[in-house]
Amino acid sequence: MTATEARAAARKPAQIVDMSWDPITRIIGNLGIYTKIDFANREVVECHSTSSLFRGYSVFMKGKDPRDAGFITSRICGICGDNHTTCSNYAQQMAYGVKPPRLAETIVNLGEAAEYMFDHTIFQDNLVFVDFCEAMVKATNPSVMARAERTEARNGYIHGYRTIADIMRAFNPFEGELYKEALKVSRITREMFCLMEGRHVHPSTLYPGGVGTMPEPTTFTDYLSRLLRVLDFIKQAVSMNDDVFDFFYEALPGYEEVGRRRILLGCWGAWQNPDVVDYRYETMSDWGKAMFVTPGIIVDGSLVTNDLVDINLGMRIMLGSSYYEDWVNEEPFVTHDPLGNAVDMRHPWNQTTVPVPQKRNFEGNYSWVMSPRWYDKNSAQHLALDTGGGPLARLWSTALNGLVDTPYVKATGHSVRISLPKSDKMPEMTFEWKIPQWSNTIERDRARPYFVAYSAAMAFFFLERAMDQVRSGDTKIFENYEVPDEAIGCGFHEAVRGVLSHHLVIKDKKIANYHPYPPTPWNASPRDHYGTPGPYEDAVQGQPIFEENGPEDFKGVDIMRTVRSFDPCLPCGVHMYLGKGNTLTKLHSPMFGAAHG
Template identity: 80%
Template structure:
């Protein structure tokens, strides 16, 4: 629902008229996200933005007292789209807590499942949800002059993807009727099948466990996966140049469009795809095995790679309240005072968080969201950084490119770019793509990075399946290692959900979960203003951006605002988690007249 009210606002130098506009809920995403803005139409600027969530859930509350071995089965239900990412991250945290290392083949199987998940989710979101904002039908309504120009603009890569003009590309993304829209739905089905082959079920895996997997590792299961992958590669090879053509056109057709959704380069990535030759899940070795992941963890600030050390990343996490509906837990129990390396752990760290929900009326000048405000503490400057994930792919590619640590043959990080080499597929020859670190962290580059990461995941899947088949051919088919649940332990898992950073922190006491906090990407991206008044990434990216839509206030659709918010790939169930309170006892009374048959 979009609402509009007019009011007078104070500009920096002169008084100007501001129009209050809200979109609540935002469509085409999961969850109850509301965006509230103040817009200066006379000067073509979004002056203020507040991001709200009216949905409250609370896994951190009801996980307490559970058997730790159930954690991944429970937390996968946090989300109905990226549940396997949660299950995987929880398994990583449990492996650390139990001190267990899965066999190499198990790690390759998990990596194959997660690669399929990235291909599935990014394709579905990009082509069936994001591109609705760039399709012919939408551009005709919001920027008809841009569509007229698109009709006469040749697509530079038409010989690869088959669409002669940019307008033809836009038509291919029209909902339900567009050729690419329809094909993407089929690709999403195939990639889900690939995920199921490795993880048993999608989206809540049935064969992922601490210590390994329950997948029966036969040559047939990997052959079935590869056959599907070769079909997907055909689609990916056309999608990358087609995306480039469309996004480059928007920069050309709308000078200044790079400012839409632009914010300071302040990106976080927690890494993905473990290397079984190095990972042992021992916290004391986490700095080393973290850097061996096939997506490099890291934090990028103003183009500089601050760290690739998961220990530094872990210790810097701070959960702040600010404008959210919770009471502070200062003074509550401290679960972890020092990490296994002897480093002090802050009270605002997830290991020490106590969730104290405080329902209240929304106040945009006070507390207005159920999402907390995760921040990363930069010990060099004392700043609490409002990191964003760039929708996931932008941060993953940026950190991996700058670190220059990944080289599998199919994917290579160069220090300034990522090279992706895709082998011959069902109907297309071998192709190579290069994602280069962009000038901006903005709406277009978040969306562009998504299709490049589909290619990245596909290239990694080729590598992983080669490694898995080598294990099978060598007779190393063990996929599970035994373990015992300790009476006292802590664990943390770091992974990348589709849309960005994902961590699970667990404390075990008396063999049960004493504290558990999953932090997916959406709390980082959708957070409200924190205790220092710093806006969250959605808010920061939207406010201050120019308006390019040709409609006036009375028919304004807010297309560039919607493009910006959706470029982060929002998923509000991952932002806040269900809480049931003390519950109620319900009594059902059966009518003697109708009985059971009534």
């Protein structure tokens, strides 16, 4: 009898229970996860991911002055608005034919590095780890908690906690030491961000052509002093995460299957190299590869391409199970790119957004999120790429490419080495993130603190460059430009939780078409018209259940860990539509004045 036959023989008669989590409110309450769980065989047999929010940025951007795009699109998200501003400016700079001064690019890079440190820290330590804290593990897996009490932490000499259970107690919300310390670190890293980009979360000093941040020496020394203050925490966090995640693999054999899906990762690259980038589409292949996070599409562990032109042309926006009319029979906005390559009708440059509100139907349409896919010419397949929560894809792509080589971060072809200097209590340390066996829940979460360390390391690199430029008198921060009558542009960046692109079409000096594609539609997409599930659905569907509770008090912690490993944030999933609008009636109260109803 084969192993497959043995497993089949061991299966029990199914005990299927419908269970849903809607809304999932950890970030914002528009995400719903609907499952069918077989409790007899302890697995999820079906999953649908839904979004109840439609907003319509791509609708109301039309006719606007393109120079307003960065300020408007930053309002897409109340968490990573600066990533949208940055990406929008990249797209505009291509359309306007303008290259910002080198120091301006470095200031943007410093701001984005601070954003990654801020957002990943608050998400990992104040949100993700609620699902791994003592209180949650005790409620869902008491036997695992008992084992954690007996298991020594291998990296205790770095982070100071003796057992895995001690770390889990530090994760307890509102009370745990690590939970409270992460909030302080988030405040400091947000201050670092504001030094570079003016305001969090909607930047006030980022513009096409440059920045408004005054490059005083104290601007950079104030940033540096804060970076040094959080360095001990970052070093400890990497070690602590490794201890906890390694423990889960050991304590729950087979846990690698939780959230595991085929390795289909996308990274669009981050942190432009000021010495190479010129924002011309014709040279995008070259300056894309010079980014300090290397773009790439990874299929079954192999690098398919790192060329942003290929990545751009392969993008397809599909409807499938979402609430929209199709546009494929309309007149295209863009037929060919600046290099003469044909542009598909389902490319973001050609997309139009016509919402069709309707009742949710899991046999038909059930989400406001569309289904972005990447067309792989080699396999002739539309791939449901995911972002690995952001850090997993970024590290994986950078490692495989082997192009990043700085004094602080080096990609080796199979790993990323991250060197952090001496800090307040800890010596200089080098961490090495190695390409894992799986793309699963644990590895998405493990990559996050490593990328915080990566961001801190690159911040030192960018600071050195910025201060060298200021000392040499190279302090120009803005380049003038003219808005053309007609143009197209595209920006590629990494939002905190993964791939981010903005596609812009200008006609008569106004926006004719504009489509931002953040990581959430890639991750949270429903089934497309080929029936291919989106990454949330695919990662949850078929995964085993390790929670010890039965249906009557089931919390779904393994499912929640999987969804949250992608860093879900639904406002970026669909872009506010009020139909014909609602009538607002003003009522007057003698006590309270005007009230609105």
